[in-house]
Amino acid sequence: MGRNKVSAVRIFVDLLAGRREASALAPRDWDGVIGVARSEAMLATLAHRLEGADLPPSVAALFADQRAAAAVAQQQALWEAEMARRALAPQGIEFVLLKGTAYAAAGMACAAGRQIGDLDILVLASDIRRAENALLNAGWEWVKSDPYDDFYYREHMHELPPLIHKSRDRMIDVHHAILPRTHRITPDALALVSDAVASADGFAVLNPADMACHCAAHMLADGDLQGGLRNLWDFHLMTRDFAATDPRFWEQLDRRARLHGLQDAVQRAARLSRDLYGAVVAAGWNGQEASDRWFRQRLFARDDWGRVTRPLLEQAFYIRSHWLRMPPMMLAQHLWTKWRKR
């Protein structure tokens, strides 16, 4: 690689941010951009972002395929949400859609082309057993058969062990909180559910500030930043659009972030979305933090073949995610159990 060559992941981020014209790319640049976008599960997102741009014909054709496929996938994801509603509503169990399915149900900009994996829903902790039974009766079944994993989920996690529907082959994650029970931070799950709002097609989704809090928590407080570029793109678009319709949105976000103990995560997400995607954030959110550098490096750690580079940095973020998730003694026990079972 030449000294002056810009890496594919940076070109990809520039294209999303609108800092670089698609027409300025050389044909060979697209190889890496497409490879990185696929690795980040964001090819259809890029296809939407560059709809109507001046593209090489084969790229335009590939992007059209991606947009069409994402539309089908989104319809299937919303159908899955409807199936959950039909299983839970007769029992009087209310649930809130989370993540990709919620963005699609609410018709948000970040839903355009966004990959949706499992169906994620949030129920009140007091409803979790009944929700489990209702889903089992409606054709979902357990994925994990390992007794330790099952015990671990039930004792320490913020969700049931994953369930899969036996005929549709789709997974559902039923949460009663948005971070593990053992996490250093305990967001107010009751407030999340009771302050939820209705989407256009009648599903409950988190209110705007809570949705941004959850997005930041999922990206920065729970995981090891895998899929970080996608989560950050979600955060950027949702905060941009929420702020455009509600001038007091950033204040609300600050208030809810304090309520949930997520100020650090939310503020970092805002700074990173500014640094990577050129987000315009409110006054008071515009600071600098030296440690952001590591997060930026982790988000950019892909080579032009879409492979994760910097394995030590990746490992460090993996360890960090576990460190946040559980107290040290428990972490030691957990890793020991997992290691013995390898």
Add this chain to the structure above:
Amino acid sequence: MRHSKRIAVGPVQFRIGSDWPEPIAALEQLYAGYPQDEARPADATVCLFAARSWRRWVRASVHSGGDFVVPAALPLPLSMGLLAAEMGMNLQVALGWRRHMLLHASAVARDGRALIMSGESGSGKSTLAALLGEGEWRLMGDEFTLIDPVSGDALAFPRAVSLKNEAIAAVAAQVDAARLGPLMAGTPKGDIRHLIPRAAAIAAMHEPARPALLLFPRFGGAAAIEPMGEGEAFVRLTEASTNYVALGEAGFGALTRLVRETPAFGISYPDSATGIALVEQLWAETK
């Protein structure tokens, strides 16, 4: 990656990167006659890599990844790098391609009409297609056949044919040795040797063909022909498609039309000569 090669097969432009020169050199030999368009960006990426850097030299073992990675995929020794490349290309297409409905099926064409053969590994669909492709037919592909949801046409995916076990000798007896790749003995899929399709089949790889006959071959047992209803053909092909579900309504539409408009038969045959005779007989009857 250190070594790389661009290959266009049917509508898919691949780029294949490798930590080692050998698999790339082997691909260059197999795909020398395929069209090259350096200005065309790649649709799909395949990476052949060593899981640990020292494994590049010591008991080199080739992992196959790329846009999509299957965690359970076993690494192969460097001597089977070509097989790793083939599996990688298949995987990326199976999981990533959305423009067409993908059928795990071989196909050959004559007079602009396609014969599509679907079956499990060992059914002989690849061998029959390879042998037919040496005769009056244009080989469209031994692994995937693409159905255009808009037109209903079949499109070719004529990668190098992957001959297995007994099929190697049967085909090798009929073709110029220069069209055969290296023999890879004792792979997890048995002995494997690749066959380069005839130049005319490669030159015509962008020409669509109208599906005219659907066959579900089964190798072994006495010669038999069994007509197959639309319903059974439909269900079998949903199982043979890697992206039927992902295509949603477009996939349902394409598959419904395919089984309604195309006569389907199951055939059993004890040897390749009988298989080919059955194919020719059914083809003559469907005209």
